Amino acid sequence: MTNNNVPRIAIAGGGLMGRLLAWRLSRQGLDITLFEAGDLSTPGGACWTAAGMISPLSELVHSDRKIYQLGRRSLALWLDWAAELESLSGRPVEFRSAGSLLVAHGQDRSELSQFRRELAGKLSGDISAHLQTLDAAELQQLEPALENFEHGLYLRGEGDINNRRLLPVLLSVLRQQGVSLRERTPVACDSYRVEHQEGKSQFDCVIDCRGLGARDQVEGLRGVRGEVLVVETREVALRRPVRLLHPRYQLYAVPRSDGRTVIGATEIESDDMSPISVRSTMELSTALYSLHPAFAEARIVETRVNCRPATMDNMPYIHSEPGLLRVNGLYRHGYLLAPALAEKVEKIITEQLLQVA
Ligand SMILES: Cc1cc2nc3c(=O)[nH]c(=O)nc-3n(C[C@H](O)[C@H](O)[C@H](O)COP(=O)(O)OP(=O)(O)OC[C@H]3O[C@@H](n4cnc5c(N)ncnc54)[C@H](O)[C@@H]3O)c2cc1C
Known part of the structure; x- marks a missing residue:
């Protein structure tokens, strides 16, 4: 503790x-x-x-229901937190909760019904509050650029945030709040202690958020490679994230306010961080072109x-021990x-440190 009894916390990893x-x-004043x-x-x-x-909702089809529940909670928190961060920094983080769209080409229409069935199974019952089936006119009203598609699904309440705006905003808010920032300082984490090139530093608690940098301490942690293209055009203006369902190439396109669109993403069981492959570039570009020819x-x-950073069961991991x-x-x-x-970590820290302090 500092002289005035404020607990000292080290956080490893500024991701x-x-x-x-x-x-x-x-x-909270820590x-x-x-x-x-x-x-x-x-x-x-x-x-x-x-x-x-x-x-x-999109993720629920491929993952555990717990991810969905945590995701719903996060969406509610982002709504408030994004507004608070914008007000503190005076800069936008571009959080949007305009829902998302799933589309498929005519010959792949069964992908949409399959998705709908799987979602209904996972949510066990009526999904109309979450999902709307769209015909061509409804689709074009929501997303005028998708004129080549006859069918779609609208997932209400999904959102997105511009990470390239959010992360710098968080950094400036940390500076405002007097957080001590030690960059270019790789550390190892232990109870009550971090080790760095200059030696060891003691804290009341250490929080290890090093992602893949913690591989030696988190059993089974592995990397899953992802590749993304960012494209720029004034010819196609999407209003929200769009996923193309395709039997071979899955694609998402996330539009940003500056005319750029983030296109992703591959998912390859590998720790390889080398540049994007020709094959991935071709597959992502081909799928993008099929979303709208002007993307060419x-x-x-x-x-x-x-x-x-992924665990063996692809579930998030919070491990707590003293310090x-x-x-x-x-x-x-x-x-x-x-x-x-x-929110869960805040609760653990409050119980462990603030109530004792
Ligand atoms: C291609 C791609 C697309 C994605 N798209 C989405 C998406 O659309 N939606 C979504 O929800 N998620 C998405 N993700 C996943 C998301 O990016 C990760 O889940 C998230 O970034 C993990 O956050 P983190 O802070 O745990 O790890 P990271 O963001 O990896 O941050 C870890 C930090 O720890 C630092 N570090 C490492 N070792 C040390 C050390 N020894 N000492 C100090 N610091 C260290 C690193 O430099 C890094 O800054 C995507 C990921 C990829 C790769």
Whole structure:
């Protein structure tokens, strides 16, 4: 504890989870030091690569119901937290809750019915509050650019956030709140202690949010490679995230306010961080072109590759022992899960430290 009895917390990893926790805990008046191995202005973690979709319904079809429940909670929290961060920083984070769209080409229409069936099975019952089946006219009213599609599904209440705006905003809020920022400082984490090049530092609690950097301490943690293209065009203006269901190429397109669209993403069981492959570029581009032919003239302005930190069962992981918490395994769900997980960690810290203090 500091002289005035304020608990001192070290957070290792200045990616999404680390930043969000640093903000939430400093907001409670705790004395926070954030250690980041790389640069905080251009994070090397998966958070900087991601598309920022917050899609509890789309993800439910492929994952455990718990992901859906945490995702719903996160969506509610993002609504308030995004507004608070914007008001504190005076800058937009571009959180949007305009729902998302699933489309399929005529010959793949059964993909949409299959998705609908699977979702109904997972939600056990009436899904009309969550999902609307669209004909061509309804689809075009919602998303005028999708003129080539006859059918679609609208997933109400899904959202997305512009990670390239959010992460710098979080950083500026951490500075405002007096968080001690130690970048280019890789650390190892232990109970009550972090180790870095200059030696060891003692804290009342250490929170390990190093993603794949914690591989040696989190059993079974693995990387799942993802590749993303960012394209720019003024010819196609989407209003919300769109997923193309296709038997071979799955694609999502997330429009940003600056005319760019984030296109993703491959999912490859590998720790390989080398640049995007020709095959992935071709598959993503082909699927994109089939979404709207005007994408053919879009410019590829960026390619991104990173690995998602995933546990053996692809579920998030919070481990707590005296003086040490580990939060990891956010896999492909970082933006979907981080606020709900941060809320749980805040509760653990409050119980362990603040009630004793
Ligand atoms: C291609 C792609 C697309 C994605 N799209 C989405 C999406 O649309 N929606 C969604 O919800 N999720 C998405 N994700 C997943 C999301 O990005 C991750 O789940 C999330 O970033 C994990 O957050 P994290 O803070 O745990 O880890 P990271 O974001 O990886 O951050 C970990 C941080 O720890 C730092 N670090 C590592 N080792 C050390 C050390 N020894 N000492 C100090 N610091 C260290 C790293 O430099 C890094 O900054 C996507 C991921 C990828 C790769």
